[in-house]
Amino acid sequence: AGPTVPDLSGDVAALKQQLQTATDQINALEAQQATMSGTLQKVAAMPAPVTAAEQRHTAVVLALGSLRGALAADKPYAAGLKAVDLLTGDDADLKAKLAPALDPLRPLAESGAPTLAQLQASLPAEAIAAAANAEEAANAVGADQGWSERLINRLSQAVTVRPVGADAEGDGPLAKLARGEAKLKAGDLAGSVAEIGGLDGRAAQAASAWLAQAKARLAEDQASVALDAVSAALMAPPENAPEDTPENTTTP
Numbered sequence: 001a002g003p004t005v006p007d008l009s010g011d012v013a014a015l016k017q018q019l020q021t022a023t024d025q026i027n028a029l030e031a032q033q034a035t036m037s038g039t040l041q042k043v044a045a046m047p048a049p050v051t052a053a054e055q056r057h058t059a060v061v062l063a064l065g066s067l068r069g070a071l072a073a074d075k076p077y078a079a080g081l082k083a084v085d086l087l088t089g090d091d092a093d094l095k096a097k098l099a100p101a102l103d104p105l106r107p108l109a110e111s112g113a114p115t116l117a118q119l120q121a122s123l124p125a126e127a128i129a130a131a132a133n134a135e136e137a138a139n140a141v142g143a144d145q146g147w148s149e150r151l152i153n154r155l156s157q158a159v160t161v162r163p164v165g166a167d168a169e170g171d172g173p174l175a176k177l178a179r180g181e182a183k184l185k186a187g188d189l190a191g192s193v194a195e196i197g198g199l200d201g202r203a204a205q206a207a208s209a210w211l212a213q214a215k216a217r218l219a220e221d222q223a224s225v226a227l228d229a230v231s232a233a234l235m236a237p238p239e240n241a242p243e244d245t246p247e248n249t250t251t252p
Contacts, residue, residue, distance in 0.1 A: 139233075176196065
């Protein structure tokens with residue numbers, strides 16, 4: 001007999017996962033760099049701050065840019081959040097403007113949230129489908145919970161036939177899973193969460209951990225958009241600022 005060829009499929013899969021992780025990290029760093037670059041350009045275009053409040057606003061805008069960049073990655077950002085809090089100080093008006101965006105981030109700051117690419121790779125679609133099929137079979141025969149759990153274990157080791165694609169019809173768990181998976185692949189995380197969040201029973205249990213992470217990513221993305229709006233408002237000139245007209249422009 002010829003020499004035995006070792007099975008390298010596991011090593012190849014591990015290398016692919018490592019490559020995907022490295023790619024996600026590079027993309028997150030590029031996004032963070034782009035965010036900071038855009039923020040710095042906007043700050044550079046601002047008039048020189050002349051009051052303590054304007055100086056604080058400039059510092060806060062820079063800190064918000066750094067925080068928004070960190071939100072794009074899957075890393076903790078508690079330090080960035082603390083920096084914004086420290087710079088905000090006792091400015092009650094500024095705190096009130098930032099609270100709607102910052103408060104949802106506080107429970108997530110120590111851990112961060114997975115990126116969209118990581119969520120696309122980690123959706124436990126087969127486990128959800130197996131749980132849904134097992135529960136349906138158990139309900140059909142009136143089996144007890146132990147039998148249902150054993151069936152789920154058996155189905156998890158088998159190939160599960162299920163619908164796929166965004167055009168899957170029906171309100172059953174497999175149809176919801178199919179639409180949710182398709183939307184996730186298309187980059188529509190909110191739509192995917194809406195579909196998969198509509199699961200119940202054993203299918204919902206199988207999806208619960210992934211769903212919590214997906215909701216955390218949505219919260220961070222929504223907060224990032226809100227922080228960008230606050231930054232734009234802080235960089236806007238005051239409403240009573242004089243305009244550059246011939247009457248108030250000094251000629252050297």
